[in-house]
Amino acid sequence: MGFRNLQTFLFFLLLMLLGLSAPLSAAEGKRLALVVGNSAYTATTPLANAAADARAFAAFLKENGFEVDSLINVDRAGFARGLSTFSKKIGPADTALFYFAGHGMQLKGENFLLGLDAELLSEFDVGAEAIALNSITGIMERKASLSLLFVDACRNNPIADRLNASVEGVTRGAALKGLAPVSSTGSGTMIAFSASPGQVAYDGVGDNSPFTTALVEHLSSPSLEVGTAFKRVIRDVRIKTNNFQSPQIVSNIAAEFYFNASAPATAVAASDFLAQIDFEKAERIATARGWQLYLAKHQSGSVSDSARAALRLLEGGGGGLVSPQEAESRMKLTQSQRKEIQLTLSDLGYDIGAADGNLGQKTRRAISRYQKALGLTETGYVNSIVANRLELVGVTRTDSAVSADEARLFDPEDLKGLETDERTIRAAQCLRGQRNHLRRVWGPPLCSSLRSPLVLADRQICCPAV
Template sequence: MTARLRCLIYVACLLVGIPHFAWAERVALLIGNSAYSVPDMELRNPVNDVEALGSALRALSFTVIEIKDANSPKMQTALQDFQRAATGAEMAVFFYAGHGVQIGGENYLVGVDFSGGELGAMRRTSLSMSDVRDTMTVAAPAIGIVILDACRNNPFTSNGLVRPGLVRDSGGAGLLIAYATDPGNVAYDGLGENSVYTAALLKHLATPALDARLMLGRVRQEVVLETGGRQIPWVEEAVLGEHSFNPSAPDRLVADAQVDELSRWRRISGSLDVAAFEDYLQDYPDGLFEQFAQDRIIALKSSARLARAEEPEVLIASANTQKLTSALNVLGLVGDGNLSRGLSIYQRRLPDPTTLSEDQLYADAARMSIFLASTTLQQLRTDLVALRGIERTLKISEDALAQMEEIAKTNADATPLVQQARRDINEILRAQGIVLRRLDQTRTYYDEILEESSAFFPDDATLALLGGTDRSRDLGAVGQKLNENASIFLRHLAQTEEETKGSYKWLADLISQG
């Protein structure tokens, strides 16, 4: 589409009131391989996954290319067609369901013509992830999304021909890669019409005005819950801005104070503006982070009355900048990116400002991480329990509605019951939406605390940190659950490593706690 034609269409959209997103190019290539030449490799669901996802994306105004049971040449041709269609697109989606393997640090999506035997044949009959990445790079959509439901169990991992699962691949700028499971593990093909991962994707894909990253966060959460932590999806992305599969206006959202509070706290937690915390306390006087807000106000006001100290410059010159920044971020003292100012504020909070040191800073930041994470973790666990309860109730109600609808076909007296059952289900869905939005906030914030803390947290840190010098903090909502949640947080930190960032491995550990 030429720039002139884009402009004419845009003006026409303004004149008739059509949203801008209605004409933006949105394209998808979906490949599902089920009928492999090797009988032991046959899969039930990939073709079903492509058909269901294709229908869902077309309903969202995507131009969809569907390829089923494809050999390597057919996949290559489809990828070339996709590149042309995706050039300059607003959103380009590549989806693959079937067998995927890693060979020599590269991921391969296996064509149905693979007949087994040796690695050379596997490479020749597969589509490489390098080809997919290169296609996205050349096409240069506003956002490129690669979704791989490609780690199904297969005979050539069990016989040692290749390593299980796919290797981590970060892609490039503007690219998001979503994997159905974490490195080296197997994605479940599912007992129903679709795989566990694709079923979750279909459930959340069309949520109005939900950013793609949050949507995939819900998918990951769903899969972890559904599999009891045996399958952990993960995401690699380098994407700017917000991009939604369904950019239409959201349904009228039911107000929820906890959703609003969590969103507000995440926005202001790194601020150096006293007014931001005062406004928070005015709106949420008994909020989840009430005591933390009080602490920030005291620290910021006291530092404003003192002259700037010079000592922090010495520490900054010798310290690891990333560690220093992360520690000050957790303490809420580097909101404007000024390390010197943040350290000066921290120094003035010390009983003896002359004792400023990296070790003390990291210990205090670690203590704050534990308190913040434990507070958030308690809310997260509560919301997960609520979500599972709501979804059980929804399943029972939907089954009951189906039975009532059957009865109503031959008995008009059942019609009012059907109408009431539908209203009840709508109420359940509204409650589910509230909890899901709340989980978007708690899940994301907890993950941010984990990632930030992993940069500076002392290797030998234990719960003894909770008995440090700062004893004035009222634990508030954490209460008697503090030690239990702090122990879980420390375990999650111990599990955090570069290879698992972007996954929800910690969520699986949380679920195992009940």
């Protein structure tokens, strides 16, 4: 085997011999938490799930070694007393965590969390009836080694219309201003919000909000670092809310932190170990092709469903807003293209019936079988993924590993082991360190050394090494 493969094998063997020892937490002191859940508001819309969310998150924390103080349905005075008690417990080596589920607001760029009795008849009432989020952050940063804050709040400004603009029982806020953006000046601080500035945070229709449900699911994963776990939280919440809510994280944590630092009780199979490595690569690449390549390599496994969900989200199907039939209809396939699909599937061994350009029952079954082989949802309808894989002429390609909506950096090492086109890997190496829009252009070659050249910031470039 090659040197790099030998390194991977020896690394895996070492982990097996060591019993996959658990990674160390960022801090070695106590794990302390204050959890607040307010549902029974008297001057604004009550929240069905906030108190239940707090109880669920408190139970999760206790299972993972936290000493938890819980405040359920408290007014502003009770909130303040709980914060005072909590702050006195924190020592310089401790990890301190604060969680809030309930109504929140911003005023003049500052964020506030509301007790049950908040009325806020004018802006002059805010200081006396609400708790400033930055005061909580400041106390934790001064006293703890590591500070973690999770805010599942409504993110609207109650003064705008007396807290009554939201759709009752549906959201934790109205589509008004949301919470203000935050930044952290202290080291070792992470602040996680259930929604981005200006977005509504949904209370949820089940037992818990989408945000808290995703937190408990992913933060509890064995030996999963909090930053990686939160990426999966963001993806889940986007899917469950049809992309209307996207959590946000602000972090300057230098060390790694694990909620569940225990390794699996049994030895991990080599395939699962390598699948996890590839999954994290695909997360960093964050393109449709990256997830397609992952699923082609790992069609089953503990995180394959998460990979399929990520792919659906990037393809615009995460929330089910567009039916498979509608997605195919929007492609406006010509009869010639439909016939090409049939012929290509037939060449691959699928029974499509007659190649007449009409996607009948047999062709639909063949498309479903092909989707299954790719690890995709079996719909029987053509989408951009299927068209890309079949290299359908005349359909814009969106499957480049280096295709992205925003300028970004790609690490060539992340492409290795997933990307099957060596030219793409060499191009990424050529462009290493250049933060630009990278898109593969499909069609007639523009560079003599490339069948499919790359464009950099809308300009054609040629990498001699490609």
